[in-house]
Amino acid sequence: SYVLTQPPSVSVAPGQTARVTCGGINIGSRTVHWYQQKSAQAPVLVVYDDSDRPSGIPERFSGSNSGNTATLTISRVEAGDEADYYCEVWHGSGYAFGGGTKLTVL
Amino acid sequence: DVELLESGGGLGQPGESLRLSCVVSGFIFSRYAMDWIRQAPGKGLEWVGSISGSGGSTYYADSVKGRFTMSRDSSKNTLYLQMRSLRAADTAVYYCAKRQDFSVVASPLDSWGQGTLVTVSS
Numbered sequence: 001s002y003v004l005t006q007p008p009s010v011s012v013a014p015g016q017t018a019r020v021t022c023g024g025i026n027i028g029s030r031t032v033h034w035y036q037q038k039s040a041q042a043p044v045l046v047v048y049d050d051s052d053r054p055s056g057i058p059e060r061f062s063g064s065n066s067g068n069t070a071t072l073t074i075s076r077v078e079a080g081d082e083a084d085y086y087c088e089v090w091h092g093s094g095y096a097f098g099g100g101t102k103l104t105v106l
Numbered sequence: 107d108v109e110l111l112e113s114g115g116g117l118g119q120p121g122e123s124l125r126l127s128c129v130v131s132g133f134i135f136s137r138y139a140m141d142w143i144r145q146a147p148g149k150g151l152e153w154v155g156s157i158s159g160s161g162g163s164t165y166y167a168d169s170v171k172g173r174f175t176m177s178r179d180s181s182k183n184t185l186y187l188q189m190r191s192l193r194a195a196d197t198a199v200y201y202c203a204k205r206q207d208f209s210v211v212a213s214p215l216d217s218w219g220q221g222t223l224v225t226v227s228s
Contacts, residue, residue, distance in 0.1 A: 001168065033214040035151070042201060042221060043143075043151065048214035086151050090212040094165045095141075100150040 002091035004098035011104040012077050020072040020101045022087030030089045032070040034063060037100075038083045046085075047072060079105050108132040108217045110202045115222030118192050122226075128185040128202030128219060136160070136180040139205035141215060142187045144198035144224075154187070154200070159208035169195075192226045199223050 005023040012018040022032060032050050035043040045054050047063035050070065060075045074081055082105045087098040114126040126142070142154040155166040157176045164176050175188040185202055199221040207213040 031212045035215070037151075042218040043215075044218070045214050045216050048206070048216075054216060084150075088151075088153075088215075090210075094167060095153040095156065097143075097151045097153055 001094075002089060002096045004087055004089060004096050006085075006087060006098035006101045008099070009102045009104065011106055012074075013106045014077055014079060016077055018074040018077050018081070018103055020074075020085050020087075020103065022070040022072070022098045023068055024070075024089060024096075025068060027068055027070050027089065028066045030065075030091070032063065032065050033088045034061075034072045035086045035088065036081075036083045037086065043086065074103070077103075077105055081105060108204065110204065110217060110219035112200065112202045112219045112222040115200065115224045117225045117227065118189075119228050120192060120194060120226055122192050123188070123190045124192065124224060125189070126187040126200055126202075126222060126224070128187075130183050130185065130202075130204070133204070135178070135183045137208055139208060139210045139213060140176075140178060140185045141203045141205060141210075142174075142176065142185075143201045143203055143215070143218075144196075145201070145221075146195075146198040149198075152198070156205070156210040157185070158210050163210060165210060189224070192224075194226050197224060197226050 034047040037043040050065040202219040203215040204217040205213040
């Protein structure tokens with residue numbers, strides 16, 4: 001299997017920039033998707049194919065992927081961005097999710 | 107609008123079987139790969155398995171391989187998860203989700219159901 005490592009938590013003040021990382025061996029050679037899960041709700045796709053945004057997702061959400069780290073960047077963070085964020089990767093014989101990162105807006 | 111509605115969750119005893127269903131609407135079911143994802147109480151997301159749009163290709167997590175089987179019925183717009191030899195560790199909310207493409211490979215999950223809770227306990 002393929003292991004994806006995320007920090008358990010990230011905290012940021014409103015208006016600042018939050019960066020959520022997803023580490024994996026040579027993850028830059030794979031395609032990464034990111035999901036947002038708010039409390040007691042189903043997950044929502046926020047970034048796919050490393051850096052593309054689904055329709056309806058604000059431009060404040062962006063992604064990058066290189067080397068051994070993929071990053072979800074949320075600019076001008078708002079209170080409504082508080083949620084758990086998960087990365088996902090296809091590893092050849094299945095999918096793997098990162099352990100999730102809880103974003104707290106201070 | 108795309109809708110996915112899971113059912114079939116509930117209480118099962120260790121070693122027993124349960125079958126989950128996911129009825130979909132708002133898109134041409136046979137054109138898209140589908141997945142089951144689960145989330146144990148207070149834990150993160152865990153991929154369970156994927157099935158291609160035709161049903162001809164299936165992939166499973168090691169934790170469920172040999173015990174769980176995914177299938178789909180395009181005439182009923184329904185995805186299934188047959189779960190056998192249930193274990194306490196299978197206790198979770200099970201989400202049905204749609205992939206963006208016909209193929210399973212490297213495609214994002216662009217729509218999710220609200221989930222159904224499976225509890226395995228004696």
